[in-house]
Amino acid sequence: DVQGITHVINYELPDDTEVYTHRSGRTGRAGRSGLCVSIVTPKEQFRLRQVEKLINNRFHKMDIPTGKDVCRKQFFHFIDRMLQADISHGEYETYLPSLREKFAGIEKEEILQRVAALEFDRFLTYYENAADLNVREESRKVKGQSSATGAREDRSRRGAAAGGSYQRLFVNLGTKDGFYKASFLQFILDMSDLSKHVLGRIDMREMNSWVEVETGASKKMIQSLDGKNFRGRRIRMNDAESGGGGRRK
Template sequence: MKNISFNDLGLHSKILQAIDNMGFEEPSQIQAESIPVILEGKDVIGQAQTGTGKTLAFGAPMLSKIEPRCKNISSIIVTPTRELAIQVNDELSRIAKFRKIALLPIYGGQPIERQIKSLRRGVDVVVGTPGRILDHLHRRTLDLSGIEFLIIDEADEMLDMGFIEDIENIIKSCNSDRQTLLFSATMPSQIKRLASKYMKNDAAYIEIAKNTLTVEKTKQYYYEIKNKDRFESLCRILDVDEPSSAIIFCRTKRGVDELVEGLQSRGYNVEGMHGDMGQNQRLNTLRKFKDASLDFLVATDVAARGIDVENVSHVINYDLPQDTESYVHRIGRTGRANKEGIAYSLVTPKEYILLKQIEKFTKSKIKRKEIPTVDDIFEAKYKNIEKKIKDVLSEDNYKNFVPVATELDEEYNLVDVAAALMKIIFDKELSFNYKENSINVEEENMRLFFSIGRMDSITPRKLLKFITETSSIEAYEIGDIDILNKFTFISVPERVGNVILKKSNGKRLQGRRVSVELAKSKKSHH
């Protein structure tokens, strides 16, 4: 079972490209076991907890097998709640990123006319809640008589919510030669009956044993952040808590490299570990981390698997993992040997739903913490310096500095001298030039010049795609775009601009090499 990669499972090359793009390094157990069976064309009953990566387990093979045609619906996915419908649809659109497959979520509380319009235009995959699917079936705006896949997700939740009759009605309006996939965390008798009545006799039953997941020894907290403030938030947390030894988790290999570069440039003692690094390099980094000549280790889930280090005081989820099991494995790295560990997660409002799933899955409470203010950081540093000074005074090994101090005493007030020395230590300890108390300060904007314009048939969308693909900056971080005849200006926060200048300059767009520079003052280009 060990070391299976996504490439071994028989998926469509464009789907593999998207999975790689999402940063998943290797399949979870349910993915490794379900994908080949689904690709073979068998019906599947999958018993697995929420948060084990089920959406990818059924989504990747389904999106590999169907052909984008937009005429008739190829697949219908039934989920108990609108939140889950939105979440599943979002994940499927990430998996289908490089295949032209049209997806549509349908649920109550959203104007039905808009959904009807989209269905008329043509859709390949529909993700919906039972009530809204039936509504469309009654109106004849949805036709399931030629589908290739019927997927029922969280079947036991449907049962609890009283949807079992609705599910049967939906199944009855589907063709009999479809492939049916049913996923459920538990298998009550009604679900078993449903499966035996409507699924093929040779359906594969895949059960992922429920791990007994213990997180008792770890105190868990989360910080709500804006995505653009992720890095500064982490720096503030590290500066206030001063963990003696921490593992910081990123979702992707690229994420590890970028974070390590950022932290090192701020003076933190940190190195990274991920699957693309050679065995020797990984062992070397791990040795340094074990013998404490390294404070922080930034890693992906896969790279951290073999790490067994005592005395890790903090685990920090810089990115939340793809599934709840990984979360438990991550935070299990702290709190060893009967010591209490601390786990922090940085969470955007969008990821809050995943946090709630983690709480439910681990039966534990993740408490909210406020991002430290500059005052909190200064306070922590003052206490630290004060403690260091008291320790030295009690050890009595500072005597050879007394003559220097005596000399300074003749010219200055010794309280001022002590304060000046404390400032020197303080400046060394503080890696970040914090200016503002609140983190959501507006950054200085910078204007960039691109040597490509309307004449090159450039649209804002093409330009955004070029920037996101060459610099890995997210589209939402880019401000105004001003496309002129021969060139284009964009406005971006300084931090983002520096990355674009470094990574996008000289790259090709539509076969032309694009030069990216800092724009001169507005007048000089016109």
């Protein structure tokens, strides 16, 4: 049993609420306290209410940081690292005379502006198109619209997306390989060098997974993963509809 756990982060709520209390309770062993964070989707709201009843406590809702929030945090983290850097010695000392010569005609204020501009623009470029992942209550249900109607329209939109602009791919990697959705997402993006915006729904099972990829990017995704090795095993990725082994149970 792992001791001294201070934080537990649930990427998905478990189906069994008892599992949640056991997992999250690891932060409170031996009279200690800790923090438990659960990332919850709208579909898991009912399960969240069940957990609240079980533990007789309410969850404190927090919004997911926006792209600008993350950008600001990353930028000041860089500044803090720069201020705390050990400058007592290092290979950089060889270049100090050349650096002094290059910076001789520049004021300190301008140097600060240039450093800030370079780093902040780098973070801003990375996060500027990040979507707002928070679900707003007013946007989830239009006034006068029944939940059943909304659900039907939502299914219709997903079906149109899957049939019109997405291709569903099968891959012989799953949770048994040590993946959960976030790590699997990062793995296929790193392998393919594609943006997360080209991905749709991801379904994972123990041995296999299915991922929706924009039609224009699906070929690159397959070429990047199919035939590669993962922990000594050959990865197989193909179209889920025509490639065989791709039907979800």
